[in-house]
Amino acid sequence: MLAVQTIADGLVLGGLYALAAVGFSLIFGVLGVVNLSHGAIVMMGAYLTWFVWHTTGLDPLLAIPPVMLVLFAFGYVYQRGLIQLAVDRSSLLASMLVTFGVALMLRNLLVLVFSPDFKSITPGYAFNYLRLGEVTIDLVRISALAASLALLGALAWVLNRTRIGRVIRATAQQELAARLCGVNARHVYGMTFGVSAAFAGASGAILGIVLPFAPPDEANWTLNAFVVVVLGGVGSPSGALLGGLVLGLISTATSQLIGPAFPNAMMFLILVLMLMVRPAGLLGNAFAASR
Amino acid sequence: MARIARRTLFRLAGGTALAMPALHTGHAQARKLVFGGSVPLSGGAAETGLNVNNGYATAVKFINEQGGVDIAGTRYQLELKLFDDASDPSRATTLIQRLIDDRVDFFLGSFGSNIVLPTAAITERAEKPMVQAGGGSDQIFTQGYRYVFGMYPRATRQFQSTVAFFKSLTPQPKTFSVIATNDAFSKTFAAGIVKDCTAGGFQLIENYLLPEQISDTSSVLSSVRSKTPDMLLCAMHDQNSLLVARQMIATGTNVGLLFQGLGPQLTSYREALGRYANGIFYPTYWDRRSTWKDPFFGSPTKFAEYYAKNFTRPLAYHCAAGAACIITYVKAMQAARSIDPVKVRDALAATDLETLYGRIKFTPEGDGDAVVMGPSVGQVLKGQGEVVYPAGAKTADLLWPVPDWDKKS
Amino acid sequence: MLAEALARHRWWIALTLLGIAAAAVVPFVLMPFHVRVGQMILLSTGLGLAWTLLGGFAGYWSFGHTAFIGLGAFAAGLFEVNALGTEFMRTDPLLGFALGLLAGMAACAVAAALVAWPILRLRGIYFAVAMLGVAQVLSELTNSIEAFQGSLGLVLPRIPAFGLRTEAVFYYLLLIAAVIILAIAFLVKNARIGQGLAAMREDEDTARMLGVPTERYKITMFVLSAALTGALGVIYAHSLGYITTGSVYRTDFSLNMIVYNLLGGIGTLVGPLIxxxxMVLLTQVVLGSFLNLHMFLTGAMLVALVVAAPKGIMGGLAGTWQSWRRRRTAAP
Incomplete structure (x- = not known):
């Protein structure tokens, strides 16, 4: 029975990891930029949701759309105003340092605005649980998993079925060709970054409901995103989902079998091994086909 | 002489005013008594850092408004010179050295033994005292340092009074499990729990160790559900404590007694859990309603009132501990009739004093005396933190046995 | 080749020797605080140079070099405390420290050699991320495995002061280390391997086709870089006297090594020093007393740096110098 519980816990956790990483994966796949401020954007989402819930009492899950909208705008401006400038003037690797600098600034701003205290979002249903036989899972984690899957599905739909999605994919695969077809590549990069930030914000909202959070947590969410992307593959929601679920399972199984102190070590060990064996991740790079 | 020459040379060489140590202010104005030190205002310990910092600031502001302090016939105004160490030991040691070069004689401490120990090594060598309210790990007090004092007993000694409380309960719990996170303080605290509870005749079922940063405890909790102990004792920082408590409620994991080392003391923790917080036990070092006499503020209540007038941030016991550091220093200076750091150190070692924070008395190694400065046992009742043990300090009647999560009101 | 390089760079070498002489008198004329700042600058310079052996010369940007600071520090500390024992360290602390230093460097070299082959097959961002992962694995294992004492912390034996103040001792140790690393970097840069590396950095596949033993070169640099970083880690740990996992495995160490190089000019030898x-003067001296904004300002500086001076200060200077010469020669 313990094994079933472990698997259930792992899948629930994995859904969260997946959503928190999908934006990171998208930027990496389309722009080639490693966004070290990803975790900070996740935390911004958590804090904005907390703020809305705390001041208006609005259900945190309902706060997700406005939070996504705000962060979309933030992401677009951030890319057009700063990242693009850094990539043009320096290199992709150096742009990583820009994002690290921004992460420091955002973390400091969160401390100044919201104080360093941890915050937690506890809607009425935060303490209920489901029991199926001997497997117990809290309701809030189940709703988090459901929301994560719904959002990942929505992103997959946007990327595969809408005009902007097609343009993003086209630009990622062949920037020059896309431009020749009249695509404004810079605008597309901005949009991609905006979408990524919006989904980071949504995952922040959902994480905020599940876990207490504080500004320094941002570093963990950036690192988790790394592992998820390397495991699953770059650029696609399905890659992030697979990576997230695998990571969740590894995490709970390690703590059950080896010891609760070891999931992080195992997580990064698998990251390194995976890179050595199959650097493009289990599903490969979604955009690499024609490169 | 050599020192003066060096300073002059430096003043000539030094381009920026910022790079220069601040000059020792002269005799014209009221004399200044400077307390220096680092507080972690960014990074994981920032919450505690801010509380301790506000405690220092409250005491300094209050004393200055009273016209300063009189030490051996001279009036002094107090001044704080603090910096943010960002939980980075190299930054902390460099900046502590700057304060020593600035001839700051009295130090206040940071948080976390990986910061406190390297900085204490510097103040120790310079023979300047450090009174700190942030570090409780054993290593700080086992180096043979003479100038470091702590406002808490060392981590492995903080649990003795609590075991006495467990023994006083009827029906009597018999077994316990421990959950600790993997950091120096929590680990030593957990070691103390296991040692003292085993010595007290309780039987250990399982000792869980979690990573320093946790995002999910479901596997540990499913193990707790399958091997349910009478008491579940948590040694971890407050954010982690809240996560454990939330997941326990949200998975229906019931134990007879839940005790959390850090967390329930905070208003934000209790508000987050609402009615579910009721019945959770925690160690408490301070209560604003207690009847201690303070030489400056008068009483803990008056301290709390004065604090509320100056800060919007909720009062936490670390604020009181921080304020007590300053008061202990000032009283030691008055007792020594001197502001010579070596003499003040001796007076600190001999301190036996009542303050708003309680009675202050240090062991020969510098940490708080385990009996005098050890914690009382608190319990959350009707959303408030109350002291339930020992009988002399209690503010409310104990809720025991504690009902299951879904029967709490 | 070397003689020619020495001749060509004679002015730089003279300037460096002068600089070393000036640095050597610092502890006698400046306040201890400034000696400690100097200590940080030397440590950071050494780290920057050690990183550049691989990152600057071969173009393999490691984002996890703190792995070797931590590994060196803990290997040396555990070796001194457990293998040599307190008695040995008390009677012969200097030999003990030297052995600890060797143990730390050896551990780093061995670890680097073990992962070198598979990990150096990765390029660009994938290598960077893999190194970040290596650092995380080592840090987590140090923290979680009881015997390594990473979470409880390790008290390191004291080393003799030779009548100097502690900060001066470590200042000199770090000065010596930085000078040695500088010399090694100079030799590498001006030897055959250096030219091979430069070719590799531009285009690894072409270099290999032209007969550059790329595999051997990059593995050598990786191991060398790791061992030297480890040596600095050992000295740094002793200067703190007590370390936990968090004090030596720090992601900001890894990133700062890159920042020093980028700011000064990547691939140059004087760049890491500049x-x-x-960085040290700004973050620890100028921003030292900012209670709650220093992190924001540091971040803002990083951003400004990459955007405003993408080639670093040396790169920028070189560019200005060349365009000035061009203008002069172009003028009639």
Whole structure:
């Protein structure tokens, strides 16, 4: 029975990891930029949701759309105003340092605005649980998993079925060709970054409901995103989902079998091994086909 | 002489005013008594850092408004010179050295033994005292340092009074499990729990160790559900404590007694859990309603009132501990009739004093005396933190046995 | 080749020797605080140079070099405390420290050699991320495995002061280390391997086709870089006297090594010194007393740096110098 519980816990956790990483994966796949401020954007989402819930009492899950909208705008401006400038003037690797600098600034701003205290979002249903036989899972984690899957599905739909999605994919695969077809590549990069930030914000909202959070947590969410992307593959929601679920399972199984102190070590060990064996991740790079 | 020459040379060489140590202010104005030190205002310990910092600031502001302090016939105004160490030991040691070069004689401490120990090594060598309210790990007090004092007993000694409380309960719990996170303080605290509870005749079922940063405890909790102990004792920082408590409620994991080392003391923790917080036990070092006499503020209540007038941030016991550091220093200076750091150190070692924070008395190694400065046992009742043990300090009647999560009101 | 390089760079070498002489008198004329700042600058310079052996010369940007600071520190500390024992360290602390230093460097070299082959097959961002992962694995294992004492912390034996103040001792140790690393970097840069590396950095596949033993070269640099970083880690740990996992495995160490190089000018030898000096002075001296904004300002500086001076200060200077010469020669 313990094994079933472990698997259930792992899948629930994995859904969260997946959503928190999908934006990171998208930027990496389309722009080639490693966004070290990803975790900070996740935390911004958590804090904005907390703020809305705390001041208006609005259900945190309902706060997700406005939070996504705000962060979309933030992401677009951030890319057009700063990242693009850094990539043009320096290199992709150096742009990583820009994002690290921004992460420091955002973390400091969160401390100044919201104080360093941890915050937690506890809607009425935060303490209920489901029991199926001997497997117990809290309701809030189940709703988090459901929301994560719904959002990942929505992103997959946007990327595969809408005009902007097609343009993003086209630009990622062949920037020059896309431009020749009249695509404004810079605008597309901005949009991609905006979408990524919006989904980071949504995952922040959902994480905020599940876990207490504080500004320094941002570093963990950036690192988790790394592992998820390397495991699953770059650029696609399905890659992030697979990576997230695998990571969740590894995490709970390690703590059950080896010891609760070891999931992080195992997580990064698998990251390194995976890179050595199959650097493009289990599903490969979604955009690499024609490169 | 050599020192003066060096300073002059430096003043000539030094381009920026910022790079220069601040000059020792002269005799014209009221004399200044400077307390220096680092507080972690960014990074994981920032919450505690801010509380301790506000405690220092409250005491300094209050004393200055009273016209300063009189030490051996001279009036002094107090001044704080603090910096943010960002939980980075190299930054902390460099900046502590700057304060020593600035001839700051009295130090206040940071948080976390990986910061406190390297900085204490510097103040120790310079023979300047450090009174700190942030570090409780054993290593700080086992180096043979003479100038470091702590406002808490060392981590492995903080649990003795609590075991006495467990023994006083009827029906009597018999077994316990421990959950600790993997950091120096929590680990030593957990070691103390296991040692003292085993010595007290309780039987250990399982000792869980979690990573320093946790995002999910479901596997540990499913193990707790399958091997349910009478008491579940948590040694971890407050954010982690809240996560454990939330997941326990949200998975229906019931134990007879839940005790959390850090967390329930905070208003934000209790508000987050609402009615579910009721019945959770925690160690408490301070209560604003207690009847201690303070030489400056008068009483803990008056301290709390004065604090509320100056800060919007909720009062936490670390604020009181921080304020007590300053008061202990000032009283030691008055007792020594001197502001010579070596003499003040001796007076600190001999301190036996009542303050708003309680009675202050240090062991020969510098940490708080385990009996005098050890914690009382608190319990959350009707959303408030109350002291339930020992009988002399209690503010409310104990809720025991504690009902299951879904029967709490 | 070397003689020619020495002749060509004679002015730089003279300037460096002068600089070393000036640095050597610092502890006698400046306040201890400034000696400690100097200590940080030397440590950072050494780290920047050690990183550049691989990152600057071969173009393999490691984002996890703190792995070797931590590994060196803990290997040396555990070796001194457990293998040599307190008695040995008390009677012969200097030999003990030297052995600890060797143990730390050896551990790093061995670890680097073990992962070198598979990990150096990765390029660009994938290598960077893999190194970040290596650092995380080592840090987590140090923290979680009881015997390594990473979470409880390790008290390191004291080393003799030779009648100097502690900060001066470590200042000199770090000065010596930085000078040695500088010399090694100079030799590498001006030897055959250096030219091979430069070719590799531009285009690894072409270099290999032209007969550059790329595999051997990059593995050598990786191991060398790791061992030297480890040596600095050992000295740094002793200067703190007590370390936990968090004090030596720090992601910001890894990133700062890159920042020093980028700021000063990547691939140059004087770049890391300039970068380290500017960063340390700014974060610890100028921003030292900012209670709650220093992190924001540091971040803002990083951003400004990459955007405003993408080639670093040396790169920028070189560019200005060349365009000035061009203008002069172009003028009639």
């Amino acid at each position: 970068g380290a000096a500017i």
